[in-house]
Amino acid sequence: MKAPKPTRPGGYVPRDRTWQPAALTPAYKTSVKRSPQSALLSFPTTPSEETGPVFGHHMLGALDNDLLHNYAAAGESAIGPRIIVRGRVLDEFARPVPGALIEVWQANAGGRYRHKKESYLAALDPNFGGCGRVIAGDAGGYEFRTVQPGPYPWPNGMNDWRPAHIHFSVFGAGFAQRLITQMYFEGDPLIWRCPIVGALPCREAVETLIAPLDMNGTVPFDALCYRFDIVLRGRRQTMFENRREGL
Amino acid sequence: MAQKLDYLKETPSQTAGPYVHIGCTSNFIGVQGVYDRDLGSEMKTGPVKGQEITITGRVIDGTGTALRDVLVEIWQADAGGLHNSPQETRGKADANFTGWGRCPGHPETGEFRFDTVKPGRVPFGDGRMQAPHVTFWIVARGINIGLHTRMYFADEDAANADDPILSRIEHRNRVATLLASRDGDAAYRFDIVLQGEDETVFFDM
Numbered sequence A: 001m002k003a004p005k006p007t008r009p010g011g012y013v014p015r016d017r018t019w020q021p022a023a024l025t026p027a028y029k030t031s032v033k034r035s036p037q038s039a040l041l042s043f044p045t046t047p048s049e050e051t052g053p054v055f056g057h058h059m060l061g062a063l064d065n066d067l068l069h070n071y072a073a074a075g076e077s078a079i080g081p082r083i084i085v086r087g088r089v090l091d092e093f094a095r096p097v098p099g100a101l102i103e104v105w106q107a108n109a110g111g112r113y114r115h116k117k118e119s120y121l122a123a124l125d126p127n128f129g130g131c132g133r134v135i136a137g138d139a140g141g142y143e144f145r146t147v148q149p150g151p152y153p154w155p156n157g158m159n160d161w162r163p164a165h166i167h168f169s170v171f172g173a174g175f176a177q178r179l180i181t182q183m184y185f186e187g188d189p190l191i192w193r194c195p196i197v198g199a200l201p202c203r204e205a206v207e208t209l210i211a212p213l214d215m216n217g218t219v220p221f222d223a224l225c226y227r228f229d230i231v232l233r234g235r236r237q238t239m240f241e242n243r244r245e246g247l
Numbered sequence B: 001m002a003q004k005l006d007y008l009k010e011t012p013s014q015t016a017g018p019y020v021h022i023g024c025t026s027n028f029i030g031v032q033g034v035y036d037r038d039l040g041s042e043m044k045t046g047p048v049k050g051q052e053i054t055i056t057g058r059v060i061d062g063t064g065t066a067l068r069d070v071l072v073e074i075w076q077a078d079a080g081g082l083h084n085s086p087q088e089t090r091g092k093a094d095a096n097f098t099g100w101g102r103c104p105g106h107p108e109t110g111e112f113r114f115d116t117v118k119p120g121r122v123p124f125g126d127g128r129m130q131a132p133h134v135t136f137w138i139v140a141r142g143i144n145i146g147l148h149t150r151m152y153f154a155d156e157d158a159a160n161a162d163d164p165i166l167s168r169i170e171h172r173n174r175v176a177t178l179l180a181s182r183d184g185d186a187a188y189r190f191d192i193v194l195q196g197e198d199e200t201v202f203f204d205m
Helices: A203-207 B020-024 B157-162 B172-178
Strands: A082-091 A101-105 A131-135 A141-147 A152-154 A160-162 A165-171 A179-185 A224-227 A230-232 B052-057 B071-075 B100-104 B112-117 B133-139 B147-153 B179-182 B187-189
Touching: A101 A141, A101 B020, A131 A141, A131 B020, A165 A230, A165 B020, A179 A230, B020 B071, B020 B100, B071 B112, B100 B112, B147 B172, B172 B179
Parallel strands: A082 A224, A082 A230, B052 B187, B147 B179
Antiparallel strands: A082 A141, A101 A131, A101 A165, A152 A160, A165 A179, B052 B112, B071 B100, B071 B133, B133 B147, B179 B187
8 A cells, every 4th residue: 555645744732831830930039020021922833943953972972971970080980979860852742852962960969060150158079060961862762870969059038949950951853842941859858849840830740850769770889760751842743644653 | 531632741841040051051151171162152064155144132131131141042044044954844954054053141241142144034834935034042040931032134124024923913013022133244133121111022832
């Protein structure tokens, strides 16, 4: 039987804005003057949003996904609980997003960032830079090694502390999928006290940002594993396209 | 009860925070030696086709203050209207032009700058041509979800008048917030206002 002619894929499914944080969340004070007040202008995606830059494995250095060592002196290693973070990048139709670029950044085990504007009194670790990156494989899988970051105080309310977290920047296939988020750690009591986490509209949304401990991924006598799957916007397939996955 | 839809929910966004540079422009912030260069700092990898231009601007908050901790990304077509992307279905883009740029705001002035080319026209979903435009994506501390807008060119009157998106903006006085002004021969100025009277139009696309 002759396969139906492939047609141009459809656009990206609109973002569910009731699931995403609002621009204005007054408990997170900086949002007050940085939040647009007018309604967003909604349009279906065009080729400008359906295309996106491509990042090849060739650009990656051998230690890019090893934050324990990518800033450390030879023979040294960052200080703190050794962890592996791994997961998959999927779209809303559960299709893998191979080639997705993930950039991560974080504080060190004491909760201190290596940044000019950082003033927390916790010590810098001379062997920890705090950045890494990885490109998702064919099944959307990714993995990096790091230290578990510490919680830290920040100027918002008089006694606000960020839960331990790792920042993620993600590029999918189309610029419409562009996303920056943060991963939290299972069991951290600070998660539910944080005004930035509190920008999310519901408990279910917060829970999708909490990585569970994954003993199956743990390397005995080496590193604990946390599992963090990432879901990017999905792109519609045309109704009669001859493929099983997706719409 | 109806059947359950088994779609996944998009991962929720969280602010990029004040330390976004560590992950995205590490050399710029002084975390040296991890990456050889900051991604997106060069959009041209060789001689490019079309008119080379610069885009400069600032991102301004609701008090009129420029954000100095902002990170701005742009994505655009080449001079022929094609994107340097595996998702591009209409032809092969200029191989020396990446189409993607990333620039942190200047630590004192907040100014961003892109050395790029003037994009060609890209079709809308129904086949009509859109006016030349550059997609902007803005993240910073205090921004809970990346803000998406577009820069159009003030010197493209005819194309702008026919543009399927610009022509549908209800409040006509807001169209000007999407237009970059000529600031010299091949230089364009595009300030983005997050809030208030001159608030830039932001998109949900």
